[in-house]
Amino acid sequence: MRHGKREMRRNYTPFVAGMITMVLLIGLISASLAVNDPLEAPAAGGAVPAQVGVGIFLKQQIAPGEMLTTEAGGKAPKVLSYADSKGETHYYMEATVVAELFDVSEDVFFREEANQLEFGVRAFERKEGEPEWKSELRYVSERQDFLLGAIYDSEGNYAIEGGNFPGSSGKTLRYADMEPEDRQNTWAKHKSILKAEPEYGKTGGMYTEVKPEEINPASLCGVSMKDRVFTDGEEIKQLFCFTARLGKYAVITIENTGTAEAEIFIDRLYTVGGGSDSFTGIYLPAGEKITRAFRIDGNKPLENQLQLSAKPLGEGGVSLKLTAEQYRSGN
Numbered sequence: 001m002r003h004g005k006r007e008m009r010r011n012y013t014p015f016v017a018g019m020i021t022m023v024l025l026i027g028l029i030s031a032s033l034a035v036n037d038p039l040e041a042p043a044a045g046g047a048v049p050a051q052v053g054v055g056i057f058l059k060q061q062i063a064p065g066e067m068l069t070t071e072a073g074g075k076a077p078k079v080l081s082y083a084d085s086k087g088e089t090h091y092y093m094e095a096t097v098v099a100e101l102f103d104v105s106e107d108v109f110f111r112e113e114a115n116q117l118e119f120g121v122r123a124f125e126r127k128e129g130e131p132e133w134k135s136e137l138r139y140v141s142e143r144q145d146f147l148l149g150a151i152y153d154s155e156g157n158y159a160i161e162g163g164n165f166p167g168s169s170g171k172t173l174r175y176a177d178m179e180p181e182d183r184q185n186t187w188a189k190h191k192s193i194l195k196a197e198p199e200y201g202k203t204g205g206m207y208t209e210v211k212p213e214e215i216n217p218a219s220l221c222g223v224s225m226k227d228r229v230f231t232d233g234e235e236i237k238q239l240f241c242f243t244a245r246l247g248k249y250a251v252i253t254i255e256n257t258g259t260a261e262a263e264i265f266i267d268r269l270y271t272v273g274g275g276s277d278s279f280t281g282i283y284l285p286a287g288e289k290i291t292r293a294f295r296i297d298g299n300k301p302l303e304n305q306l307q308l309s310a311k312p313l314g315e316g317g318v319s320l321k322l323t324a325e326q327y328r329s330g331n
């Protein structure tokens with residue numbers, strides 16, 4: 001997990017749009033799962049494996065009668081049907097299948113002491129000597145289009161990114177707060193783990209990074225951003241949402257218009273929760289440009305959010321010129 005920063009701008013539009021999409025999606029699936037199917041209806045009071053599939057935006061995600069296999073080798077139906085006292089059939093999906101279907105960060109687990117299933121948190125064992133404010137569960141933050149600051153405990157030790165706890169100072173570590181030598185050492189350490197170019201073939205959600213040469217340049221079908229310049233002393237974050245309905249490839253062109261090298265990360269954000277799949281982190285010299293291209297899997301329509309983040313690797317902050325496009329086909 002990378003450290004946070006103080007937020008310079010808050011744009012809630014992508015978050016609101018995402019919530020609207022989720023509400024519509026849940027409404028559609030709720031309607032489809034509530035259909036009365038007398039041919040599959042079990043006797044009232046009993047549940048049986050359902051011979052129905054599940055789709056999202058008309059893309060099948062679960063085949064009729066599909067089973068899951070546990071790590072121990074056990075098998076269970078992914079969808080059950082159950083008839084109520086009036087004989088109407090209802091459908092229920094297994095919890096881990098729901099987590100996978102709706103792209104929930106950290107999956108799901110049963111918390112015995114609360115007698116409930118937990119989505120959006122993960123269990124961990126507190127090691128001896130760790131601060132008592134840490135619980136047995138670690139909260140996975142709700143995804144937002146801005147990043148909360150790093151939180152430190154009462155003794156000044158880095159604790160967690162975002163959130164709060166008793167005795168925290170709320171201090172955010174910024175480059176401007178460091179001594180010049182510490183800044184240089186930090187930038188050098190960051191660059192040492194970065195690549196000069198992406199590793200192709202990495203997959204996250206609906207995206208697989210490919211060489212730009214794979215794309216047919218004559219098949220341009222959409223532009224969501226064109227040569228927009230972003231500047232910040234600490235960090236730039238930008239969220240992109242592409243759709244398979246528009247084209248098979250998503251392309252982000254990044255030009256470093258600043259005076260220092262920049263570190264560039266692209267992550268595929270989980271739909272529910274604060275986790276992500278990370279593509280290759282690279283360093284981009286001042287004045288240079290790079291094109292990041294991604295092949296889109298239309299069978300994963302919810303997993304479509306890419307977040308670009310950039311920080312400076314030298315004095316002067318970070319400045320980028322960004323273009324985001326979609327292309328219909330490849331060569």
